[in-house]
Structures are given as C-alpha cells and as structure tokens.
Amino acid sequence: xxxxxxxxxxxxxxxxxxxxxxxxxxxxxxxxxxxxxxxxxxxxxxxxxxxxxxxxxxxxxxxxxxxxxxxxxxxxxxxxxxxxxxxxxxxxxxxxxxxxxxxxxxxxxxxxxxxxxxxxxxxxxxxxxxxxxxxxxxxxxxxxxxxxxxxxxxxxxxxxxxxxxxxxxxxxxxxxxxxxxxxxxxxxxxxxxxxxxxxxxxxxxxxxxxxxxxxxxxxxxxxxxxxxxxxxxxxxxxxxxxxxxxxxxxxxxxxxxxxxxxxxxxxxxxxxxxxx
Numbered sequence: 001x002x003x004x005x006x007x008x009x010x011x012x013x014x015x016x017x018x019x020x021x022x023x024x025x026x027x028x029x030x031x032x033x034x035x036x037x038x039x040x041x042x043x044x045x046x047x048x049x050x051x052x053x054x055x056x057x058x059x060x061x062x063x064x065x066x067x068x069x070x071x072x073x074x075x076x077x078x079x080x081x082x083x084x085x086x087x088x089x090x091x092x093x094x095x096x097x098x099x100x101x102x103x104x105x106x107x108x109x110x111x112x113x114x115x116x117x118x119x120x121x122x123x124x125x126x127x128x129x130x131x132x133x134x135x136x137x138x139x140x141x142x143x144x145x146x147x148x149x150x151x152x153x154x155x156x157x158x159x160x161x162x163x164x165x166x167x168x169x170x171x172x173x174x175x176x177x178x179x180x181x182x183x184x185x186x187x188x189x190x191x192x193x194x195x196x197x198x199x200x201x202x203x204x205x206x207x208x209x210x211x212x213x214x215x216x217x218x219x220x221x222x223x224x225x226x227x228x229x230x231x232x233x234x235x236x237x238x239x240x241x242x243x244x245x246x247x248x249x250x251x252x253x254x255x256x257x258x259x260x261x262x263x264x265x266x267x268x269x270x271x272x273x274x275x276x
Contacts, residue, residue: 006255008235009234010237012068042063043062044062044063045088046189072130074130090144092148094153097153102133110128146185148177148178150174157198
C-alpha cells in the first residue's frame with residue numbers, strides 16, 4: 001500500500017442544526033464523513049501524527065478530523081456518525097470550560113455559536129461544553145481523543161501589553177490545561193492547538209518549555225513528513241457537500257497540487273494586505 005506523502009487535518013467546531021461560519025449541520029456532517037469513508041479514507045489519532053513526523057509511514061488516504069473547544073454538540077451529533085462509520089476524531093479542549101456532572105442523555109440543547117460564546121462569557125459554559133464525565137465516556141468508546149486548546153482560550157497578546165507578563169500568563173495557562181488532561185483523562189499530551197490559530201516566537205518557546213511538541217494552527221499549508229512540527233496546518237471545513245470535502249481533503253493530501261493551491265492562497269492574502 002502506498003504511503004501518505006502529506007497529511008490533511010480537517011478543522012471543525014460545531015455540528016448542530018444551526019449551521020453557520022464555524023458550524024455544519026448534522027446531515028452535512030453525515031454526508032461529509034460518508035463521502036470520506038466511501039472513498040477509502042481512514043482517520044488517524046495524534047499518535048499517528050507524531051509517527052508521521054518521525055518518518056513512520058502512514059497509508060495513503062489517511063486524514064485527521066479535529067474539533068476545537070469541546071462543544072456539547074460534538075457528543076450529540078458528531079459522535080454517533082463517527083462511531084457508525086468506524087471513524088475517530090480529536091477534540092482540542094478548552095479545559096477550563098469543562099465541568100463536573102453526570103453524562104447528559106436524550107437530546108440536550110445545542111445553541112448556535114454566538115449563543116455558546118455568550119453563555120461561556122456569562123459563566124454558563126456547562127450548558128454548551130462537554131463535561132469531564134462525557135469526555136471520559138467518549139474517550140473510552142474510542143470516538144474522540146482529547147488534547148489541549150489551552151485552559152482559558154485567552155489571547156494573551158490582546159489582553160496583556162507586557163511581553164514578559166504574557167509569557168508568564170501563557171505558561172500558567174498551558175500548565176493548567178496539561179495538568180487537567182492528565183488528572184481527568186489520564187492524557188499526557190504533547191499536542192497543543194492555539195486559540196484562533198495565533199502564535200508568535202515567544203508563544204512557541206513557552207509551549208515547548210511546558211512539554212508541548214506538536215503545535216497546531218490554522219495556517220494554509222501542506223503537512224509533509226519533514227514539515228515543522230510546531231506549525232502544523234489544518235484546513236477549515238464548511239457547510240458544503242460531501243463531494244466538496246472529499247475534493248478539499250484530496251487536495252491537502254497532494255503535495256504538488258496542494259502546494260500550488262497554498263502558494264496561490266498566500267499570494268492572494270499578501271496582495272489583500274498590501275492593498276489595505
């Protein structure tokens with residue numbers, strides 16, 4: 001079997017009946033995952049990502065499905081689809097938003113993204129974010145594995161003017177996230193996804209000092225075995241057809257066509273910035 005020359009990593013946030021900028025509808029998600037499965041795509045966890053960057057071969061048509069923030073709708077709508085198709089995914093969890101309580105049954109409310117943000121800001125993250133008990137169950141079922149999206153989801157570059165103070169705050173944030181994952185889920189993770197994809201050189205150094213090796217962002221780039229492990233790219237999914245997702249995933253698995261697409265995208269972004 002041929003080995004993967006590049007590794008596409010898909011980025012989701014919500015799967016719910018309120019589709020929008022960072023949300024796909026349940027039926028859309030079902031179509032997208034079914035399209036991948038029919039085309040022979042397999043899903044990998046982050047141990048496989050680490051192996052890929054160590055030079056270990058991954059089968060062609062391997063991808064990673066990732067979710068940011070750990071929203072409750074990931075359990076309600078995404079997990080059953082993944083489980084039915086024998087697929088697995090990764091949740092980059094904001095550990096400070098996760099609380100205690102029993103596993104919710106039935107059909108809990110899953111508000112739109114704006115309402116989720118409002119509730120979290122108001123101190124009611126529990127109504128829209130997975131509980132630790134739910135994360136434990138999802139992990140045990142093999143549907144999701146959990147890694148860090150920081151403890152607070154703060155953009156310290158926007159809230160603290162002093163670079164040294166930002167470094168101290170970020171180090172504490174990452175340490176708390178890492179400790180929470182280890183204590184609650186037994187996960188000793190070296191994988192960190194940056195909130196909003198933002199990082200700078202000080203962020204990179206701070207994360208590495210806290211034991212994180214594999215750092216994920218939202219930049220448009222092809223992930224090759226020799227690519228930098230502190231700048232792992234993911235591509236944004238959309239409320240589009242399964243065929244669209246299949247084409248986009250195949251593009252990011254192709255170093256040459258995907259590389260050309262990324263170069264053109266970067267050029268357009270540069271021109272847009274220059275024209276402002």
